[in-house]
Amino acid sequence: MTTLEVVEEEERTQTDYNPDKGYVAILGWSLRAIDAIDRFDRRYIVVAPDWAEDYAREHDIPFIPWNFERLNERSHELAMRLKKEGVDVAIPLFEEVVEWAGAINAVLLENPRLLGQSMLFRDKSLMKRRAQLGGIRVGIFEEGRDKGDVIRFLKRVNQALLKLDGDPNDPIHLKAFDKAGCLGHRMIQTPDDVENIPDDEFPCLMESHLDGFEFACEAFIHDRKVRFLNISEYVTLGYSVFIPASPELEKWRSRVTEEIEKLIETFDIDFGFIHPEYFVTNDGKMYFGEVAYRPPGFNAFELMERAYGFNAYQGLVLMFDPKTTEEEIEAFFPREVVDAKGHAGCFGVYPRRRVISHLEIPEETENDPYFEFHELMSPVEAKVPKRTAFGTHWGLVYFFGDDPHRMRELLKHQEEVDFYV
Amino acid sequence: MTVEVEPLPEATSGRHLEELLDQALGRLESARPFAKASYQGAVLDVARRLAALPGGVEALYQRIGRLEAAGIFAGSDWAHPETLQPILAANTLWYGDKQTAALEYLSEIRFLAVAGGDLLSTELTAEQAQHFLSQVLALNLNVLFGAATEAQRVRQSMPEAVVRNLYVYLAERIGYENILDRLIEEIWRILAQRPIQVDGVKAMIGQIAACMFNPEVDLGAAGRGADRLISALYGPTLGCREDPGLGVYAERLASMDANALAQEAGGFARAMYDTGLVSPYHPVFLRHIVERNEELLPQAFGLSSTGKDALLCYQGLVRSLIREAVHPETSQAVYGLALLLERGILYSPPIAPALWGQIALPLSTGNESVLTSVHGTAHPPRVFLLAGLLCVLGQPFGIGQGNNPTCQTARALSMWAYNDPDYLMQMLVWAARDEEVVMHFEGQALSSKAIAADTARLPPLDVDPVSLVLVPHLDRIYMEMGRRCADRGQDPHIWINPEFHGWWVGRGCRIAVDVASGKLSDYPDFVREFLAVYHPLYNGNRPLIHPQPAGIAVTDSQGRFVGWHAIAITRVALDQDGGMRVFFFNPNNDSGQDWGQGVRVSTHGRGERYGESSLPVEEFASRLYLFHFDTLEPRSPQAVPAELVTSIVERGRQSWGEKR
The missing domain is CATH 3.30.1490 (Dna Ligase; domain 1)
Incomplete structure (x- = not known):
């Protein structure tokens, strides 16, 4: 016998999935998402740009290379290919692939309306007009x-x-x-x-501009019903968020649920996951900001896992899969707020100085009992590029603790300390 | 040296971090192989913080098997331990980014677990692991000694103490015998520089002695060079050869005749001058004879005719200093006092009264508690400060900056101890009694009390007592001077150095770098000017009279730029082979460094006085970026040969000046 093994030419065929459940296509490349879904009981295939192909092959990740640009006539080709593969539904991971998922699901689920729906999610202006038409309060x-x-x-x-x-x-x-x-x-x-x-x-x-406070929600939807609703409390927009929200914000939950049900009606959402943002003005009126049909940024899924213990990517799959049962859903999601083990928050770091030499976690942060860990990168260049618009943070710092008010103050305080000096 | 660990707030307690680590580790364990990388960061971040706590290394050791199985090394070079290089490993802890350093930290713990049989590895045998660690330790002896290099300090990815914890942990488990020979060589090299702070060295000699006298440790041929070190500390004379203990020795002294006592005196002095270390028996002996056989003092201090004369002129003062400051716990003060006498500085009128003043000086409560926290309660804090002062006055070039990044203040202390000792003593009075030092900058008084301390910076604890008391004040004043020059668009040292150090610092200042752009500027001119001012062959054979502050661009052994560093040029003179050398004081704790391109700083054997470093003038000049000079002094740069300038400029440009 030689020591050479025959190299498996074919893609890995997952064996650890439930054949009675759906087969999902993941649009976009996110290792954390793929990791979570690989550990879940659904068969999956990743559709992502070809730069990820080598890595996928090397690690036996079921993969179809696809360069998503603007939605084009090739969407039908991809939809047919996935249909032939036996895929039941496509799940978008990023904003750029939302309309691709709509186009594909229109074919896979034989529901042409889904394409139009996805276009609404992708155009903030259309989205607002549609919301307005549905009787949802929006700003000027x-x-x-x-x-x-x-x-x-x-x-x-x-x-x-x-x-x-x-x-x-x-x-x-x-x-x-x-x-x-x-x-x-x-x-x-x-x-x-x-x-x-x-x-x-x-x-x-x-x-x-509306004076007041802004917050975001993560709503898991199946069969036109909200199955799990998380409210994320922004401490400062673009900097920090924590979940579950403080009692002051959570007291809006029933109002928020009503508003989301309006969104479900207006946008005709049968299943999936939405991430809407709302604004509450000083006179107590709730305004719709915008809504996305994909996982939120700022690692809110990680925060959910930390606070509640369930994996939100797996929850995402559960919501999209047409073969999901009521029992599964009930078993999967914890009860909102009461089942949380604590409040999980994170802070996005931007250098505050123009010239920096290295990353240094402030001692007070590192010694805070709520501090968990950070995912900050060491700077490559000493000069900090001027921040345009709200920009992208340099990495996240994670916190966890029992007291939402302390959490809020702690996250707020992080804005006043230097992580890059 | 051990520093009392303050009680820690809840967050930084080991328990809390261990829980966090287990949580992060749990996530890493559950991740699929392809996604390991995205969960490694959290584990490394928590592990790095845990490592800094007491018991942290042990907690990591307990989990190392799980960490490896979970994939902490997956996807990196560390996944293949058999290919790792000790020399790289040793450097990664210092120069890697924090994550890489944490990875290396865990990897070294893994080697230890494999070496000890606690972890089985398919890639690595226990013997390989053992050998690897021995090399890593031998390469990091300086860290075991608490004497990190400049490059290590500037680029440190982890606090020096954290790295030292790991190496002590490794060394204790892997056994010192494997690294002993390197260790001994290293100790002699360090002692040749006669540092004031020898706690680390003494601790290592203690470890070596424990190894050598442990019948279970088979040293083979190793450790032969350690005898002299061990005897200097534990049995320098006939009367204490077998390390009988201080009490027994004191009793023996009482029954010795004059001849035996004289022999003891000579034995102590020889051991002290031989090594720079003072045995704890030595103070016992001195305290004995100062009361009964005073005529033996010159012998016991090993004094030449100069020292002896100073001793006889100031017998009362010396007697008081011995009674006050010389104890087994402050034994190094003997060496300090001996050298103080030898330097003849007592003949300078203010010194003796200043010392009398110091003996009687009351300390502020703040200073008392700091001194006690570092030096313990065996004696009142003023004893440690007085003993420290004797060391500083006796060994001006023995001052080290400890783990304090501001080398400037250590340099200033050394310069004053060498050049202006009564000024230093006056500063110490203000700092020790009033907790306020006032200096003047461009006509304005700067009080250290009025300047807010940089709260992010802890006062240095691993330094001599004088530095302990003075450095926080000097640091603050120095920073404030810096602030006042911040907007001048030029290197602030131009103004700070003369005002901070003393009138003798030249008001002229040349700098090789354009501050705004960081680029070299008029570099050949700079070099030519330096040689014209300092090189005796081109400056009319004018000796350097006072030490002058200067700035060095420190490079690593690859010649790559590490950081700016403050030194003081003490002399430019010929060595025994006729080579022209620059002698300088480097306030870092161990000056023997490899700066790349063959530039190796010499600390002994080339005519250096204790604590001085030296380099051939052209090598020194190739790392210089700032120097001072007297603007009125005539000089003729045209006398400097062009080839010499060119060769220096070339070296500078190819090392720290690259890309400038």
Whole structure:
């Protein structure tokens, strides 16, 4: 016998899945998601760009290389290929593949409406109009095609607020139509701010600023019903979040549930996972901000796992799979808030100085009993690029503890310390 | 040296971190092989913090099997331990980023578990693991001694104490015998620099002695060079050869005749001058004869005619200093006092009264508690401070910065001890009694009390008592001077150095780097000017009169830039082979360093005085980036040969000046 083994030419055939359950296609490459789903009982295949192919092959990850660009006529080709493969449903991991999932699922589930639905999720302006049509309260908004539109909108909004010349403007918000989270999100207060907007950020959505507080939700939906609703408390938008939310925010839960049910009706959502953002103004009115049909950023799934102990990626699969049973769902999700073992929070770090030499976790942070660990990178360059818009953080710092108020203060305080010196 | 560990807040308690580690480890364990990398970071971060706590290394050792099985090394070079290199391993702990350093830390613990048979490895035999660790330890002896190099300190990925914990843990388990010979060589090399702080060295000699006298340890041929070290500490004379204990020895002294006592005196002095170490028996002897046989003092201090004369002129003072400051716990003060007498500084009028003043000086309660926390309660804190002062005055170049990153203050202390000792003593009075030091900067008074301490920085604890009391004040003043020059667009040392150190520092200052761009600027001119000022062949054979602060671009053994470092040039003179050398004081704790390109800093054997470092002038100049000079002093740069300048510039450009 030779020591050479015959190299298995074919893709790995999973053996540890339940054949009575659905076969899911994962759109996008995320090792944590794939890891969680590999450990789950559903058969899966990853559809992701070809740069991930070698890694997938090396580790026997079922894989179809696919370069997602703008949705194009090849979506049908991919849908047919997955249909032939026996896939039941496609699950998007990132904003960019949401409409691909819609197009594919329209074919796989023989429901053409799903494509149109996904387009609503991908266009912030369409999304807002649809919400408005459905009787959901939204702020003032307009589409902007160039800087002139932005200045006009800024002026109109402030005129409406009866501001005089020379009064500081109320800010407005600009969001790229189709970007996830804080990417392409900027706040505009003066005409100078307008000058700094790069041309490639147009067209965009312009919104009035609302004073109050903003929060996000993660809703797991199956059979048009909310199966698990997490409310994420933003301490500071773009910096920090923790779950479950504090009692002050959680007291809005029933209102939030109602609002999400409105979204389910208005957007005709049968199944899946949505991540909407809401705004509560000082007079207690709830405004819809936007909604995404994919896992949220800021590692909210990790926070959910830390607080509740269930894996949210597996929950995602459960929601998309048409073969999921009621019993499975009931067994899978814990009870909201009461079953949480504590509050899990994280803080996104941006260097505060212009020139830095190294990463140094502040002693007070490292010694805090709530501090768990960080995923910060050592700086490669000494000069910190100027932060445009809300930008991307340099990594996350994780906290866990019992007291939501202490958590909030702790996360807030992190904004005042240097992680890069 | 041991530092009392303060009680820790809840978060940093080992228990809490062990739970966090288990949690992160649980996630790593459950992850599929392809996703290990995304969960390793959390484990490494927690492990790194755990390592810093008492018992942390042990807690990691207990989990090392699980950690390896969970895949902490997966996907990295550490997944193949058989291919790891001790030399790289030794450096990774210092120079790797924090995660890589933590990985290396765990890897070394894994080697230990394999070596001890607690962990079975398919890639590694126990013997291989043992051999690997011996080499790592031998390469890191300086860390075991608590004497990290400049490169290690600047680039440290982990606090020195954390790394030392690991090495002590490894060394205790792997056995010192394997590394003994390297160790002994290293001890002699360090002692040749006559540091004031010898606690680490003494601890190591203690370890060696314990090994050598342990019948279960088979040293073979190793350890032969240790005899002299061990006897210098534990049995330097006939009367205490077999280390009888201090009490027994004191009794023996009482029954010795004059001849026997004289023999003892000579034995102690020889051992002391031979090694720079003072046996705890030596103070017992001195305290005995100072009351009964004072005529033996010169012998017991090993004094030359100069020292003897100083002793006889100031007999009352010396007597008081012995009674006050010389105890077995402060034995090094004997060496300090001996050298103080030899230096003849007592003939300078302010010194003797200042010492009398110091003997009677009341300390502030804050200083008392700091001194007690570091040196213990065997004697009142003022005793340790006085003993420390004797050492500093006797061995100005023996001062080390400890683990304190500001080398400037250590350099200043050394310069004052050498050059202006009564000024140093006055500063010490202010700091020790009033907890306030006032210096002047460009006509304005700067009080250390008024300047907020940098709370992020803990006062250094691993330094001599004088530094312990003075450095926090000096650091603050130094920082404040820096702040006041921050917006001048030039290197602040131009203004700080003369004001901070003393009138003798030249007001002229040349710097090889353009501060704004970080690029070399007029580098050949800089080098030429330096040679014209300092090189006796080109400056009209004018000797350097006072030590001058200078700035060095420290490079590692590959010649790569590590950081800026403050030193003091003490002399430029010929060595025994006729080579022109720059002699300088480096406030780091061990100056023997390899700066790459064949530039190896010499600490003995090339005409250095104790504690001085030296390099051939052209090698020194190739690492220099800042120096001071007297603007009025005539100089003729054109006298400096162009080839000499070019060769120095080349070396500089190819090492620290690369990409500048």
